[in-house]
Amino acid sequence: MTTTHFGARLAEAMGRHGPLCVGLDPHPRLLADWGLPDDADGLRVFSGRVLDAAAGRCAAVKPQSAFFERHGAEGVRVLEEVLAGCRERGLLSVLDVKRGDIGSTMLAYAEAYLADGAPLAADSVTLSPYLGYGALRPAVDLARATGRGVWVLGLTSNPEGAQVQQVGSPSVAARVVDQVAADNAGLAPFGDVGLVVGATLPATPSVLGLDLSAAGAPVLAPGVGAQGASGADVARVFAGLTDRVLVPVGRGILAAGPRPDDLVRAVTTWSGQLRRDLAPG
Numbered sequence: 001m002t003t004t005h006f007g008a009r010l011a012e013a014m015g016r017h018g019p020l021c022v023g024l025d026p027h028p029r030l031l032a033d034w035g036l037p038d039d040a041d042g043l044r045v046f047s048g049r050v051l052d053a054a055a056g057r058c059a060a061v062k063p064q065s066a067f068f069e070r071h072g073a074e075g076v077r078v079l080e081e082v083l084a085g086c087r088e089r090g091l092l093s094v095l096d097v098k099r100g101d102i103g104s105t106m107l108a109y110a111e112a113y114l115a116d117g118a119p120l121a122a123d124s125v126t127l128s129p130y131l132g133y134g135a136l137r138p139a140v141d142l143a144r145a146t147g148r149g150v151w152v153l154g155l156t157s158n159p160e161g162a163q164v165q166q167v168g169s170p171s172v173a174a175r176v177v178d179q180v181a182a183d184n185a186g187l188a189p190f191g192d193v194g195l196v197v198g199a200t201l202p203a204t205p206s207v208l209g210l211d212l213s214a215a216g217a218p219v220l221a222p223g224v225g226a227q228g229a230s231g232a233d234v235a236r237v238f239a240g241l242t243d244r245v246l247v248p249v250g251r252g253i254l255a256a257g258p259r260p261d262d263l264v265r266a267v268t269t270w271s272g273q274l275r276r277d278l279a280p281g
Contacts, residue, residue, distance in 0.1 A: 006124060006149030006192040007184075010218055013059040013092050014246065018275040020058040021094060021220070022267060023250025024050050024082065026067045030251070034258035040074035043067075047082045050254065053263035055089035058271055060123075062094040062248045080119045093122040094151065094220065094248070100128030100136065107138040114142045114150075124149035126196060126220075130164060130172075133179040140183055140193060149192040149218075152180055155208065157198025157223040166208065174209045177217075184216035190244050191216045199223035199234045199247070212241055219245045225252025225270075231277030242278040249274075 026046045028038045036042035047063075054061050061082075068079035086093040099109040112118055113125045124143070127136050127150050136152065143150050155165055155173050165173040177195065184191025195215060197205055200223035205212050212219065219238060223229040224247050231247070238245050249270050256266035 005147055005187060006143065007187050007190045007218060009123070009147070010059070010092060010149065010246070011189045011244075014243075017057065017059045018271050019242075019245055019247045019278050020267070020271040020274050021060040021062050021246045021248040022050065022054045022058050022253055023248045024061050024063040025250045025254065027251075030254055030257075033255070036258070040071050040078050043071065043075060043078045044081065046257075047078060048085070049257060049260055049263060051082065051085045051089055051091065053253075053260060053267050054091055057264070057267045058091070060092040060094050060246060061086055062096050062250075064250075065095060065097045076120075083120060083122050086123075093124065094246075095120070095122035095125045098126045098128050098153065099139075100131050102131055102135045106135055107142075110139040110142040114139060114146055114148050116146050122148070124151060124194070126151045126153070128153050129176050129179075133176055144192055149194060151194040151196050151218075151220045152176060154180075154195040154197045155201060155205065155210065156196060157200045157227060157229075161198075169209075171209050174211075177210050177212065177215050180217050181211075181215040187216060190218050194218040194220055194246075196220045196222065197238075199229040199237055200227060201237055204237055204239070212238070217244070220248065221245050222248050224274075225249045226255075231274045234274075235277050242280065245278060247274055247278075 026043050031038050031042045063082050068075040083093050112120055129152050180193045183193045195217045197219050199221040253266045256262045
């Protein structure tokens with residue numbers, strides 16, 4: 001895909017457009033609110049308007065694969081169009097699929113989302129490490145070979161996550177972070193293996209035993225907007241690391257539709273607010 005590694009491309013996009021990542025979640029309720037049918041045609045119109053509003057105004061777009069997959073083959077076809085549309089508009093794509101498996105199956109997932117020429121090829125994908133971080137190796141290696149990236153679940157924003165992620169001393173999440181750090185060693189300004197760490201955590205990652213600074217990882221910080229966190233919360237939770245935090249906002253922007261001007265206004269407002277909240281100093 002490119003000789004420039006994903007971490008560098010992400011840093012450049014965030015430097016130009018700020019930390020906002022527009023979440024593309026065509027939930028049936030949102031489709032109804034926009035006056036669109038809950039089918040592939042509705043997905044196509046919805047997605048096109050969101051991509052047009054996002055283009056040139058944010059660093060990335062995060063399509064949630066499940067909302068496309070629920071429509072079967074036609075929905076997946078729209079997702080392919082969305083990923084192509086991101087490339088055409090100069091938007092980095094964060095495909096939210098949360099895949100995690102072993103051996104040849106993990107390799108097949110990697111080839112589906114990270115191989116050059118794959119219909120569903122994205123700039124980056126989310127992965128679950130809870131079959132063991134080492135099981136993700138096919139995806140990590142293919143992403144690096146093609147100039148793409150992955151986002152590994154660390155401490156997620158859902159309350160149930162603590163039952164797995166915060167167990168042990170060091171915790172499961174802390175051990176995942178340590179392995180991410182090894183994969184990012186030597187890459188600047190940060191690596192190709194990012195971490196998903198929720199903005200709604202009850203304490204900072206360092207208090208919870210995670211050394212994000214040493215991980216060299218960009219951070220995807222869900223939970224802002226409809227889930228209750230603000231840009232100020234992101235600045236507090238990730239103090240000292242805000243230059244590497246990508247902040248997805250979905251419903252907080254999508255609820256402004258369906259008028260294109262209102263979507264543009266919502267993207268612009270969120271982008272400006274997050275730039276101010278996460279500015280150094």
